[in-house]
Amino acid sequence: MTMRAGLIGHPLGHSISPAIFAAAFAAAGVDATYEAWDTEPDVLAARVEALRGDGFLGASVTIPFKEAVVPMLDTTEAAAKTSGAVNTIAHQDGKLVGHNTDVAGFARSLKDDAGFDASGKRCVLLGAGGAARAVGLALVEAGASVIYVVGRQPRRVEGVVLSLKALTRPGTTISWAYWGDGSFLRALAEADLVVNCTPVGTAGSSTAGQSPIDAKLIGENSTVFDLVYNPSPTPLVAAAQARGAKAVGGLGMLVYQAAEQLKLWTGKDADVAVMLKAANEALAG
Known part of the structure; x- marks a missing residue:
């Protein structure tokens, strides 16, 4: 059969x-x-x-x-x-x-494709859905020092933060920010890793051609990981690379x-x- x-x-x-x-x-x-x-x-x-x-x-x-x-x-x-x-x-x-399997898939790609070791690093997650939960878990397991969860819906952000806090090990802090506020801007500027866990920029969608954030908000020494894989490069990856940051897509x-x-x-x-x-x-x- x-x-x-x-x-x-x-x-x-x-x-x-x-x-x-x-x-x-x-x-x-x-x-x-x-x-x-x-x-x-x-x-x-x-x-x-x-x-x-x-x-x-x-x-x-x-x-x-x-x-x-x-x-x-x-x-x-x-x-x-x-x-x-x-x-x-x-x-x-x-x-x-x-x-x-997103947890293992992200962890492998972060290491093999982005060449990034999250241990002791400051990380920002854009989005508060199922993908952000998996990425957050992978970063907790990798020993990230700070994980900022950013979203537009307070209850969803709170849900992700509370679930991750229950898993944290000594040396890892889970925090949050609402999209566009002062904490969000500071977190982006200080981040070693920025992960787009939203579908913004996906080919064929209503947000095709868009980036979830202005790449100018990202530090030049940051690594950007966009879970979106189509198109390649995504608008976020292209903008981050043009700024001099290391950036990879989700393929x-x-x-x-x-x-x-x-x-x-x-x-x-x-x-x-x-x-x-x-x-x-x-x-x-």
């Missing part, structure tokens, strides 16, 4: 995940397909419930559902439980298990977390080089 997996989110016009997984499944010798399931919020529960069918491996979950799917699952593993966000659903023996993170998903669904190791090649070809195409 040809198995099925797919991406749950809305909107999905920008996604290159189907191309990445087509290459990954072929390289691993797995008889499976991967589809983009653009899902309106009112049918999310039905979409998730359908994954219990015998022909499903599971699903990837993206904006805006990484937190919303949690109560629809039978259980969550450690990183998903700790972060409060799920980006991967695995169908295991009739049960739906939530995982978060590496996308592929690394997808490799973790393949392992969860099939038990097989992914050929990351094949997946990266497919990702770059899809972006160029």
